[in-house]
Amino acid sequence: EGVVNINNMKITPLSKNVRDIILGSLLGDGSLAINPKYKSPRFSFRHSTKQKEYFFWKVEMLKEISGESCYWLQGSEKKPDGFGTAKYRFQSKALPSLTEIYNLTHKRVSGTKVRVTRKWLNQLSPLSLAIWWQDDGSLVSDSRQGVICTDSFSLEEVEIIHQYFKKVLKIETKIGQISNQDKYRIWIRSSEELKKFLRIIIPHIFAKSMLYKILLTYKDSQIQERWISEVEKLGNFSRADLEKALFDKKSKSKQFR
Numbered sequence: 001e002g003v004v005n006i007n008n009m010k011i012t013p014l015s016k017n018v019r020d021i022i023l024g025s026l027l028g029d030g031s032l033a034i035n036p037k038y039k040s041p042r043f044s045f046r047h048s049t050k051q052k053e054y055f056f057w058k059v060e061m062l063k064e065i066s067g068e069s070c071y072w073l074q075g076s077e078k079k080p081d082g083f084g085t086a087k088y089r090f091q092s093k094a095l096p097s098l099t100e101i102y103n104l105t106h107k108r109v110s111g112t113k114v115r116v117t118r119k120w121l122n123q124l125s126p127l128s129l130a131i132w133w134q135d136d137g138s139l140v141s142d143s144r145q146g147v148i149c150t151d152s153f154s155l156e157e158v159e160i161i162h163q164y165f166k167k168v169l170k171i172e173t174k175i176g177q178i179s180n181q182d183k184y185r186i187w188i189r190s191s192e193e194l195k196k197f198l199r200i201i202i203p204h205i206f207a208k209s210m211l212y213k214i215l216l217t218y219k220d221s222q223i224q225e226r227w228i229s230e231v232e233k234l235g236n237f238s239r240a241d242l243e244k245a246l247f248d249k250k251s252k253s254k255q256f257r
Contacts, residue, residue, distance in 0.1 A: 011096045017127065018064055022101055024128030025058075026114055027150075028135025032102045035094065041102045044091040045135075046074065054134060054207040055088045065092040116157035121164040129197075130204035134213060139194075142255055143217040146188040146197065151178065158184040171196050191216065195227075202234040211237065211245035217253065 014022075022043055026032060030045040043065060047055040059071055070093075075086045092098070104123070107115045124132075136149045150158050158175055165171045165186070174187040188194045198214050205214060214231060218224040228242050237245075 014097050014101075015064060016125075018062055019101065020125040020127040021058065021061055021131050022098075023105075023120065023124055024131030025135060026101075026105050027116070027132045030135070031114075032098060032105065034102070038094045040094040040096045041098045042092050042094045043098060044089065046087045046089040049073075049086050049088065051207075051209065052088065053209045055090070057207050058131075059090055062090070062092065065095055065098070066090075067093045116153055116160055118160055118164060121161065122168065126200050127204045130201035133197075133201055134205065134207070134210050137213060139213060139216065142253070143215065143249070144191040144194070146194045147176075148186040150186055151183040153184070155182075155184050158186065161186055165197075169197065169200070199230075199234060202231055203236070206236055208237065208241055208245070211242065212249050215242070215246050215249055217246070217250055217255075219255075 022030065022032075025043075025045055029047065030043060032041045032043050034041045043062075045058070055071075059066070062070075071088060071090045073086060074089050104117075104120055105114050107113055132148070138147050138149070139145070140147055148161075150161060153161070155175075162173050162175055165173045171188065172190065172193050174189055176185050176187045177183070178185065188197060195216070198216075202214055205211075214235075216227050218227065224246075228239070228246065231237075232239050232242055235242075
């Protein structure tokens with residue numbers, strides 16, 4: 001897109017894919033922070049070693065904001081860090097091009113905590129939604145309902161997300177409170193509403209290890225076949241990949257043993 005001149009600084013704008021990934025990731029596992037002695041923010045995220053494939057797909061996609069030593073392993077399986085397991089961590093360079101996203105997504109007073117606004121959500125692309133789902137979304141109740149962990153957001157922010165799903169995505173969700181806690185999650189209770197959401201994100205999922213997050217499971221073989229065929233048509237994976245992922249998923253489920 002070329003270089004933009006802002007306050008006599010030459011800034012190369014972020015590519016659309018990188019911007020979309022960051023906007024989705026900040027709702028999930030990502031963070032933007034301005035470290036002491038720096039004027040510009042860095043983008044970072046971490047994933048467990050079980051999500052290695054997804055982690056390195058993100059790293060590859062974020063090359064334009066990365067330095068040479070942009071990722072490392074924190075902790076080990078034998079000696080976990082404070083988060084319980086070994087994790088891969090990515091950190092970008094401190095870049096002026098990240099400032100616009102920082103201002104869009106953070107409270108101006110503290111500057112340390114994200115603030116969910118409709119303005120931010122309106123800028124999410126299907127790729128952003130796919131990142132958010134892979135970071136913090138799960139299939140539950142025999143993989144025919146969905147939930148997005150929005151535990152770190154206030155009830156007001158979760159309401160904003162609920163309205164965004166309803167008005168922009170045309171998907172009905174419910175807000176559920178975690179027992180005895182002041183934390184709330186977005187639920188997609190209807191399998192038909194869930195399918196609407198999955199159809200948006202399936203074309204933007206590229207890590208085979210994340211297929212379990214989009215494979216609805218059914219005992220009825222004809223209904224199962226219809227969903228697998230739809231995922232194959234919309235997505236980036238072969239029939240063999242999908243059938244293996246489905247077999248692996250069902251073999252771990254008590255319902256299908």
